[in-house]
Amino acid sequence: MKGFQIFRRASTAIRNRATPSKLLIVLTFGAAGGAFLAISDDSPFRSLTAGESGNDGGKKKKLVVLGTGWGGTTFLKNLKTSAYDVHVVSPHNYFTFTPLLPSVTNGTVEARSIVEPIRNIVRNKPYNVEFKEAECYRIDPVNKKVYCRSIQNLGHGENEFALDYDVLVIAMGARVNTFNTPGVEEHAHFLKEVDDAQKLRRSIIDCYERASLPTISEEEKKRIMHFVVVGGGPTGVEYAAELHDFASQDLASLYPSLKDYLKITLLEAGNHILPMFHKKVTDFANEKFQKDQIDVKTGSMVVKVSDKDISTKNRATGQIEAIPYGVVLWSTGIATRPVIAEFMEKIGQAGRRVMAIDEWLKVQGCDDVYALGDCASIAQRKALEDAAAIMKTVDKNNAGAVDVGDFKEFVKDIYERYPQVRKYLEKNKLKNFEALLRNAQGDSQKKIDIEALKKALSEVDSQVSFLPPTAQVASQQGKYLAACFNKAGRCEKKPEGPFRFQENAGRYPFHPFRYTIENPFLFTALLLFTFLVIELTGLSICLVGAGVISYKHSGQFAPLGGEQAAVQFPGDWVSIGHASQGLWYTVYAR
């Protein structure tokens, strides 16, 4: 691996420590202890510091990490404690820089440039680590075991094995959501892994080669050269745009006789493409696509895919149409993996669509298991549910009603524990929490009782939102969780989190996870220069390959082909056109 070679050359002087696989070191973080052992589900990182009583005393704790995507890899990269024997299980022995997958398909970026071996990433870490190239197919939270299957076909019972864990981090991502549409699994392409990108590239080139054969009829040529993208979200839109660039520039010059046969269609079941963006962005994308002759069909639900036709149902008229195609890319969002769904049933989350984790990324209803990235979603605690507990805390004398000013002591904790409060204040242009309470009470002179508090909080809870299933969220969660593991000892002694209203005593050891939106222009002056140098010298591999994984960035971004992109920054500031995609990718590089 090139990046890897560079890494190796740069580090030949550093000798690898030969770490014995089991070290007999007792690790305790000072005076910590069982302070929070009694508190069950609501206590994050309960097991991170306190040694479990019984037979595993004297050994390092066994931390099993499932998955090596954005979440798992960022976690491993940032984990800096030697308190664990770490076992990583993933069907991929490398991390993939997924934002560049469409570029791999189009050949502007080398496949190997966007992957990095996990073993390389975890080298020279303070923790012992073993990697197993296998897929976890069952999680047993009762016996604390994960069951895994090698991705190689070994036979003779060598294929499957089980791993015990003391602490489990699930970062397995999600599967593609096909909505059980017949034929999608068999005939459509996806764009989640580097293999997918290479297969898609091969399929597109195959279409061009096939259409160049002398035995192909005109009609067949038209079919072969019709590329369909299903899903009008950022991925689908980006890919349709990149495919247009690839076809109209590179491929048109290699296959000039096929230029006029090319057709690209974007199918979206909803009424708009890019529904999560500002309308200005959607309009801009639509205009750009019209100019590029990409046929955008909204309100078109795919009902079936055969080897040569894709059947859509017009949601308005109910009419079903079979469209001949050469290549279909399916990009309609994600769904829960079967192994996670089965695990959810075991821990009492059977009804949910996505696995619920608390604000500290601990899986709800299960001890010592954390989850992050696309496979889980934070179930933000509703403020209303804790109204009585908050009232009890503030109303120290049990008077039944308190002054607005009495909340002052706890406002910071309320803001942190229930971030929806602040969002609501901002949205409604309220100065502070006191103003909200006064509004709810109606009379600025009256004291605040439980009913007034409930009224205020019920409005606030409307601002609870879900984080998008993006690389950015997964990566920030991985970093956050690793930081918690790293500082667990210190934080048990001196907790840094918000006040525990429910228990009316003590604080959470850690701040809850917060998705950070930063201004990407902060670092761009320097990084744009770096990127240009890198772009020009073909060293993009260093940028990506050397493992520059941790990043935070802003808003959302949809490359639209050419030099144009639609960017939505915080505060709904919309930048349209002429935004360099290179500029954007620099935000990943921090």
Add this chain to the structure above:
Amino acid sequence: MKGFQIFRRASTAIRNRATPSKLLIVLTFGAAGGAFLAISDDSPFRSLTAGESGNDGGKKKKLVVLGTGWGGTTFLKNLKTSAYDVHVVSPHNYFTFTPLLPSVTNGTVEARSIVEPIRNIVRNKPYNVEFKEAECYRIDPVNKKVYCRSIQNLGHGENEFALDYDVLVIAMGARVNTFNTPGVEEHAHFLKEVDDAQKLRRSIIDCYERASLPTISEEEKKRIMHFVVVGGGPTGVEYAAELHDFASQDLASLYPSLKDYLKITLLEAGNHILPMFHKKVTDFANEKFQKDQIDVKTGSMVVKVSDKDISTKNRATGQIEAIPYGVVLWSTGIATRPVIAEFMEKIGQAGRRVMAIDEWLKVQGCDDVYALGDCASIAQRKALEDAAAIMKTVDKNNAGAVDVGDFKEFVKDIYERYPQVRKYLEKNKLKNFEALLRNAQGDSQKKIDIEALKKALSEVDSQVSFLPPTAQVASQQGKYLAACFNKAGRCEKKPEGPFRFQENAGRYPFHPFRYTIENPFLFTALLLFTFLVIELTGLSICLVGAGVISYKHSGQFAPLGGEQAAVQFPGDWVSIGHASQGLWYTVYAR
């Protein structure tokens, strides 16, 4: 494709000509004509200039090129006449820089960096060209047709097609010679295509991942980590050395626990590895391998390969041993492809091992068909066969015997037509042809009669040798053949080749093909610098990708891993050790 992108960027200003597929232009090269039409097999390029009478008059001639390896690609690259409609048929729509395949397996070079799309190579050429991604499975020299099959599974009769040709260039290469050893096709790896290199790489990494699983026994781990290379020629030796470097450096640092399980074995059926090299080279390689703990087993003939064992027969003792292995690379030379073997039967070459071409690369026994590279071998005309014709030419007065001095007029032609003469003179330290004749005659005073000439020539013919099936030979042949096509018109008018002794009149239009051995140090000062810059900036893609295909080089080269290589230069000068491989590869870059 990166290189391709660079190319595109650099050439966006140049518009592609939209060339109609059939141009109605009558091309005649001056006064050429039927001068040599009567002369059949012995007349190279008969059809290159003279328009065939009848129904194809008024159209461009149809030139079909089979294959896009070193031979075919170099031919296409150097073809500069607009006299043809060119059709290229190959199962690969790209050219592969094969000397770097082992580096692709080891990950030091990107797979995409060593391939270049054929359509890119033939863009903006003066000839019209159409590429078909298909495999030729039958050649019909009677009806001048080639039958092709698309490499994609199309069905409905779309898979197969036939192409007419006026002139055919066969550059299909050879297949791997398995000697019909059972299990080789199924279980062994080859290293001929870029796909092979990637598969081999994946298999090696798979072995490491498999050996890392907790379910694998010690014995099985040893088996998995045993890599066997079959064949002690330059390819096998190079690969064993590169594999050792890859495993002992890169992989050892990623999989430190498997370091002691690694074993590399090189099997060779003969008594020595690198038998075509000087003994000093062989000894050096043996020493290097011993130091690197690569187990070299000579006299070991492989008799069977199963999925887990490779069975060898000791040629001395006859003992058969089954050796457990993880990966086998098979590299024991080449054999004729079935399509060529069938074609050879049709043209009266049934008994031969390799298809015979004359010194002008024309297939013997067949009009308008040329062949080059590994699929054919030049059958050098024996001087003895033409002894009578030569005598007749020199003995202008039919005296039955001539003076030694009478040969002077024809010596240059004899040297060119029968290059073995010169080789013989050099080897036996004879000053010139006259000295040879005098030696044969025994008496310096006597005249030379036919018997004396025959005696001289029969000794000379011992120096007829075959060219090795290398990229260098194929590439030089491609360039040579293209040059002949380019200058066909001029050379028909003013032939530049040797005298036609057999016909006792006229000259061959072209010089015969001669494999050129040049001193590679000529260009290295400049190119080594370029290479270093390229190596450092990761721009090796430019070097290779931009299509620097034409080259000539010297002797033979066997990289032995690390910074060591054995090089055999002309004049048997042997350079041992510390030779930079980079230095060597620069010779490809000219």
